[in-house]
Structures are given as C-alpha cells and as structure tokens.
Amino acid sequence: MAIELLGLLMGMIGTLLAIGSSIFWWNEQDKKNEVKKYAAEREFGHIKNALIQQSSSLANEFQDIDRKLDAIKDDVQEIKFKLNVEEK
Secondary structure (H helix, E strand, O other): HHHHHHHHHHHHHHHHHHHHHHHHHHHHHHHHHHHHHHHHHHHHHHHHHHHHHHHHHHHHHHHHHHHHHHHHHHHHHHHHHHHHOOOO
C-alpha cells in the first residue's frame, strides 16, 4: 500500500513539474515575443523616419533643380534677345 501511495505521489509530483515547466515556458515565450514586438516597432519607426528625411531631402533637391532650370531659361532668353533670335 505504501509503495502504491509513493508511486502515486511521484506521478503527481512529475505531473505538477510538467505543468509548472510548461507555464514557465509559456511565460518566457511571451516575454520574448514582447521584446521582439518592441524591437520590430522601433526598427519600423527608424525606417519610417529615414524615409521621411529622404523624401524631404529629395523635395529640396527638386526645388534646387527647378531654380537652376529657371535661371538657365532666363539666361537662354537673354542670349536670344541679344542675338535677335526669334522664339519658336
């Protein structure tokens, strides 16, 4: 009888250890997932900010190009005027 109780007790202890370790594993996985989620959100934020900066820089470059093209256009018109060339 005592051996049967000891076997039953050992089985219960083993079951409780398995359940406890499963709960611990799930908890650790949840923590890891939270860290990964935070890292992904942070990385996305960095990429988003970089794209915003690149877009702004590109817009500024196009404004510079427009100003330079306007200056070239004015110079060409002045040259045509001085050479008495008709516009087409």
